[in-house]
């Protein structure tokens with residue numbers, strides 16, 4: 001086996017410990033990496049070695065394709081019952097307050113430039129809006145665009161509205177599905193480790209609640225994504241713990257489409273004193289996620305958060321999906337210090353970016369069917 005490992009050149013770049021060699025052998029043979037081994041990948045893994053392993057996994061799962069989608073975002077409000085310390089977006093920190101009316105949202109849906117396959121809706125947890133308001137919104141959107149895939153409401157928003165309605169997750173999610181909910185975005189996961197979660201976002205839904213919303217959704221045939229906010233106070237073992245909890249749900253349901261690591265950005269929030277992690281750390285995060293989450297079909301780099309050039313580089317560290325054309329309505333990252341203040345890329349710019357990384361651009365729908 002060592003001969004095979006050497007032939008793929010994994011270890012040409014660095015002095016590698018025996019432990020790492022053994023773990024690399026497992027990855028090459030397509031075997032699952034344990035929690036302890038995941039931590040070793042982070043602590044001892046040389047970037048070149050991790051990149052090659054992650055690229056191998058990516059190639060096995062997705063070939064040379066790199067996916068993107070034509071989509072747009074609507075953020076209904078930034079008025080929030082929670083006060084997450086990393087958040088630059090809610091009314092607590094951003095010094096602006098907005099709440100779109102249903103009519104304003106419908107007008108956005110009708111805009112000719114938004115005649116695209118997917119709408120991503122997420123925002124703050126508004127104290128006065130409830131399950132029936134958000135259900136009705138889905139019905140009204142579908143009435144004007146029945147073909148639109150609506151990926152809506154983070155598990156934190158859903159947890160709040162379902163609890164407020166006094167329903168179980170099964171009942172609440174069945175209701176949202178009947179109104180037109182097609183899938184659930186990955187937001188609100190932050191970091192599952194309870195100690196750090198309490199420190200940085202103690203008011204929001206617990207990790208168990210987040211996971212239960214997703215697991216229940218999967219059981220009801222609603223697919224979803226998962227995220228992790230990294231590069232703040234968490235350590236490597238807490239990152240692996242997060243990935244492990246997701247991997248376990250995915251083993252039971254298979255309902256996650258993509259994992260999206262979200263790098264902590266430090267502008268205009270209560271955690272601004274923390275420095276942002278390096279690009280090396282970002283690429284390590286993508287690579288270890290690709291290796292560890294062996295049951296997740298896709299790894300996404302959300303380009304408005306990391307910038308276009310880093311998103312392109314991430315394609316060689318396990319990433320196979322660059323999210324979408326977006327349009328400039330998302331403010332979550334422009335407020336938190338991302339380079340792109342008006343995130344919008346045309347489909348042809350996305351194709352060019354992907355080709356620069358020597359990948360084959362594949363325009364997809366929300367369920368990863370290739371449509372262009």
Ligand code: V47
Nearest residue numbers: 086087185186187188225229262263264265302336
């Ligand atoms: O949960 C907020 C993050 C998330 C900051 O499912 C921050 O396809 C970094 O989940 N620095 C919302 N991150 C966005 C999200 C998402 C984005 C794109 C695609 C999908 C998908 C989901 O944004 C929040 C939080 O983790 N966030 N503030 C910050 N200062």
Ligand code: SF4
Nearest residue numbers: 080082084087090124
């Ligand atoms: Fe509210 Fe979301 Fe910001 Fe937390 S991250 S304060 S839940 S908008």
